[in-house]
Amino acid sequence: MAADSKTADGTPLEGHGLAYPCDPAPEAGQAKEVAPGLWWIRMRLPFALNHINLWALRDKDDAGEGWALVDTGIGGAVTATAWQELFAGPLAGRITRVFITHMHPDHIGMAGWITRKFGCRMWISRLEYLSCRALISDTGREAPDDALSFYRRAGWSEEALETYRTRFGGFGKMIHTLPDSYRRLHDGETITIGQDAWRVVMGNGHSPEHACLYCPERRLLISGDQVLPGISSNVSVFPTEPDADPLSGWLASLDKLQREVPDDVLVLPAHNQPFRGLHARLEQLRRSHHDTLDRLRQALAEPRRAVDVFGALFARPITADQVLLGLATGEALADLNYLVGRGEVRATLEDDGCLWYQRQ
Template sequence: MVKSSPIYPFRKPPEPGVPQQIADGVYWLRMPLPFRLDHINLWLLEESDGWTIVDTGLATEDTTELWLKLSSIVSAKKPVKRLIATHMHPDHIGLAAWLCRHSGAEFWMSRSEYMHCRILLADSNREAPEEAISFYRAAGFNDEQLRYYRAKFGSFGSMVRGMPASYHRLQHGDSFIIGGRRWQLVMGEGHSPEHACLHCPELDLFIAGDQLLPTISSNVSVWPMEPAGNPLQAWIDSCHGLKALLPEKTLVLPSHGLPFTGAQPRLQALIDGHERDLDRVVQHCDEPKRVIDLFPLLFKAPIGNSMLVLATGESYAHLHYLMARGKIAMQTDNTGVNWYQRA
């Protein structure tokens, strides 16, 4: 098995809201998050006539204040030309609409991410649909857990201060010039529908978003909107694609953790980790199991209500991957609960 051995050229992260140069025309910016994962890395790309921002941080007062202080420095002599969003999770696009209004920047994002985000924002004013309740009941949720889900449904909008009304579409294989250098679009899948990564071969840099992280594995989940989805297949395929693309010495700029080199062993470690989990799931399902019965197998810590939906989505993802390969079969009982057993 190939072991992960990232090398970290920059051991000390910048202070929140204070840019740190890491390459010619490329700056590392860190913003706080009010979670156990307490930060997100953003990136500033400098041009002779303006700036490009990659991702925004969460829609909180702290992050807004940091951006206000930063904008007085960054845009004092030249404007923000574009804001690129890697994907639609709130810590990446929470302030997208506000930043575009404040700076006049054009908003760039992939179509699937943009549309998905608009749908989730629309859900912020709805009650949880019965299809979603059935999805989690099928996983084995009890009545108290379903009540918790109903109460939390639509919270996406509380972390996102709207979305720009229009966008410039990003597609896999696109390329554009920033700061006199060509950046290429590489799309990943699994963690989100159409995750945009940016590769600059001239600088040997790869802005990875959440598609490649140095110390944690990104959540890969099945959601009620696409209840039969197989995102883990897409995730593993994306990891293999990045392995074929990225040279060993490429500096990876992740959204969480420290910039690192060693993409290939790290990607192999992520693939191997999921393969081990998949093998454990198959072995565990000699007798019928529900989705929630897999939690002790896939997660080190006990799963409380705050992590319940993410853990359920990831457990579904492993089961759907195995079902697609004929290794697991499913039956639904007369109460609507799914039971999974080794085929």
């Protein structure tokens, strides 16, 4: 698409076929109306990716008017304070229900706190709810031998493994006690929020059963982490399913979104800016990952462990930082498992306890 092209509403398309019509972003803990009855909320995160976008939609139920929320921010006092200020200001009134796109702590962290505060229901897909409960159950446990073997096979040093032991079980510490029940979201179902019909479009790869919400009449897509501008969703293999192939699911989900959602939507992502140019972004993501796989194939002319292919996969150096090392290892294994599953690469467990990968 040409750089001077425009969307249906006349907004110029900026670099790489994307337009950002909603700038500037609201301040952390504030809200900004980006479409009638739809407010953009930004909350702080204590990570390198230091923010998350949340969404509030005018809603109505048997008890009257209120707000439906999409995602809730990470659990903790800072986020709770920000929500209290919003409830006393632009979101004054009732919360009718809380939609959760997926189970990562920055999305589901405050769901239990909000649903209990307002006596409302959490809406989430079954796999996301159950997966979250399973991960929370690790809180207070010692790191299991299976997980240590998993990272040892990937090539982690004993120092990195010891740090993992020390920090294991932190997932649940970022999540307020989950609601004990939920309303299940189903792929393809239509939900009325306020006066509008929204269709659930499920994806996977980044998480087990990620829910996007698409409003055909208003040309809006709340995409969660399934499609992001500027950055690619993390697609990782974890110790609980070491032979998984999440990359296949993620690539298939990109194709599904292109089939089911038209290009002229305003995409409301969980990170960075709302944008137009969905199909261009989907093509960028596909092309980028296939380019990454090509670099990985070249690197595997000689045997390599997962930690040895970071240079082929990532533009920035991967340091000993535990979070960064874990994300990079998970993504590297997702790419490696994808190629192993297609018969392009073989994996051999050697006497050093590491899996070594080489192109067939």
